[in-house]
Amino acid sequence: SKVLVMTDDVLLRAGGGATLPQITTLNLHGNALRKIEGLASCPSLKNLVLSFNEINSMAGLCDLSRLERVDLSYNQIQRIEGLRGLPALTALELTANMISRLEDINVLRKYAPELRELCLQGNTVGEHKSYHGLVLRRLPKLELFDQRRISAADHARASDSGAALSRALVREGAVMRRREVSEMVSTAPNCEEDTGWLASVEELVLEHRRIRRMQALEGLVCLRRLSLCDNDITVIEGLGDCTRLEELCLEDNRITQIGGLGACLNLKRLDLGSNKIASVANLEKLTALTQLALEDNEITSLEGIPCCKSLMELYLGNNRLDQLRQIQALKLLPKLIICDLSDNPLCEEEDYRHYVIYHLRKLKVLDGLGIEAAETQVAKSKYAGKLTFDLLEDKTGTQFLDHL
Template sequence: MKADFELYEGNAPYIFVSYCHKDKDSVLPVIESMAENGYRIWYDKGIHPGSEWPEIVAEHLEQCAVFLIFISDHYMQSQNCIREIHFAVARNKKMISVMMEPVRLTPGVEMQLCVSQALHYDQYSDKKMFYKDLYRAEALGGCKTEIPSEAPAKQAESRNPETDRKKKQEAIRAPGKAPEKKKKKKGRLILALAAAAVVVAAGAAAGWHAWNTVEIAGETYARNVSGIHIEEKTVTMDLMAQLENLDAVSSLEFTNCTFEEGTLERLKNIETLSRLELTACSGITDCGFLKNLYKLFILEMNGCNLEDEAMDIGSSLPNLHYLNLSGNPGLTDVAWLEYMPELRSLELDDNSIEDMSPAASLENLTVLSLENNRITEISEPLKALRLEYLNLSGNQIRELSGLDNLTVLIEFYLADNHYRQSEGEQESESAPEQIPVCIEESSNTLEKADLSGNGFTREDLNRMLSDCGKLTYLDIGESSKVESLDFLRNCTMLETLYADSCGLTAWNGPQKMEKLKDLDLSGNELESLEDFPVLSAENRVKLDLRNNRLTSLEGLDTGIAYDKLILYDNSLSAEDTDRTLEGMQGNVLGITYEEGLRPESLQDFDSCYIAQVPDNRKVAWEDALGYKCRFEIFPHQ
């Protein structure tokens, strides 16, 4: 389906429509109706004439007045769509979200859209009411061209060239009549009045512009702008005074700025502020200014060198729902969380936190991220029973009993905690007996899990994962003596599976994995691909089998085009490799040279990374494969 209207190209305020092209049949009727009602609209038609197209999209997004999003499952799966949201947020665009169907937002997207107006298209039985509510959105008002009503027939006739011509002929033929001479005096008077009107209008426009705009950090903003982004400036009292002149600013973002003493205290004068983001800023030695920001909904202070002493807030922030204080190694204590009882999302990555028990009392959390800290135990039960996203990777956790009451996790990350072994050792006498029960308890909801770098045994993994039928992403790399993947037989929805360096000797996993796109089995002890799964021809699969003990590729699915097929450091014969790979198609092939291997058998791959080719064979291989041939090892990704 194609929308039957011209995309707006001009200087007036317009709407940028962000949608997934797979949803065009449901989205285009909506925006076509908007265009018929006079709204100026630009959207990506999906016709990409060349590499300059992303620049064209970005340029139109940069210049739009309103960012209108049509969200669906397809939208959430599109990286290009998500990038458009990030870009719009970075440019402080006014946003309206239309939920086309029930869909689970990722924590990051939910955080970025939480202050936008949202309509649930799927919940309107009467679509007329949907359009009525949509057109009520204040942000859209400036993007509409008033459609004139039909002119009287007499007026329309006067604009008809044929009618005008006939009238002139009749006037010429009429006896005793001659065309009237122009009255020059009257014409001059009209011109003079028109010129005066132009001068008056110009003066009024200049006055309006001066009254309705504000100069801030060298940039001109409308006085009613909703968001400001300031980069690489020294924030002075004068600059803060300029910000206070804004009528309705709700979002302030500072990047690489230095705050002079006392300037942050002035934020209390911006009563409409609900979102504050400080990234890589300096001069923040006291966060007491936060106690006066009662309406604050989102707070981010990333990489600002915050110390524990700076976090003496001293007052509750009852409306704060999203907090991100990542990248502040001076933070070791989180006792100040008591002032933020309504938090929904808490991100404290890359700090030096040792005790996270104060977070246990936060009942409303759905997102908790504590990656790369110094946490050693979580024993106090978390009260956030609806926690969906939990990231504890990069700590030294040996006790996880505080997570036992979590039953609806969707994403759980525990990578590189060396839970079953001390770092650098095969096994540890102090290894905990208990496994994370929360995985087993969340088997009906869990979609993504990273358990790599913990030395979990096959028995551990079987208990945790055997019933997790909704998993789409799983990393169990560096587990201990797993031997086979039979515990994953119910995990047929997997799209990504990393099982490298697990001591695998056989597959024995699901026999059909139609959604699989990325499979890493490198660094194991596989001798054959017997019972290897059937993959979907619709996906270009990444398969890494390097550093195993394979003597044959029999069992490899040859009916698909691989995105990457990596076979280094096995014991494959040239004859078997030739027979298997000949006619196979793909993007990247990584293989170790064997005497007798023919370059012609690899010619249907776009790039061939061939290791250990003798110098006296390189010319022949280059002549056979041309630009496709590379004498290097494709990196482990």
């Protein structure tokens, strides 16, 4: 009979008589399960079969450090997620789910670097033109993909399939102001020579193309949104004519430092998540910036952010911030109401949440959770009116304290 819920008793029965800590294989195929749960009690688990259920999320798999093979085929999963802490995962079966986003492949690259077998057949993600090459580039150790053996030559071809950002590619990803302009461009014999259409481009989206350089952007004087997510860009450049740009998305590239934004004085949203940025700098001219995303980088300091006086949303999750005192820099952001610092080492410090709530008093949301009135009251009772190192630093400056 169908079990519906993964209780300890259910896991014990499926485990073939072993105790929960001893279970290495679980098969709960076709049991109308809607949620993955209770597996933290099975730290030795290596093989997990949950096919033909009604599961809509992969949450519940985290930190199963010995898990090697997972079968979640024929469920209702929409996103690839919940894979943190699975260093041994080598095989993942997700046939016939509802996965549609190419960006989810990057989750596998980050949290399942040893993946050898992957099947995503029967998901709409496979309809993307760049699907096959992107998966092979992101998962260089794959040996079996969508039930097909992958050779070293296959990986090599995918690695060499990068595209240069040309005027033709710009035209392909451009969104125009007027339909007639778009039609004119589509019939233009040579877009490299006929450049009149460039001034009518308001949006340009070229994601998952293996683009290495930001070029051929000259003349885009009315561009308001530019998305080059999931490419191989290393330097922010070529934006000199994009003075009306309001949104720039460069998530998941290979950028090592912030720069090249001097002409983008109207920029309101900047997404640089999942790059290799170590420090926050060169933001002083972005006075209109309201949203800044820098999660999944290598940031160790918050110096440079306080110049963004209009900033309302700041995303810094999964970086290398390791001292609570570092958030003092954010006190200079008068409009900051949403802040995400999750998965930084400083989050492990005692009383982290109350400390941040007290010092960033205008915050409404911290790490994805709304701040309750009771939390604010507790934070005040712990820190208000007390002589602390942070208070001395705030009043006297770091040079005085360093001298002491």
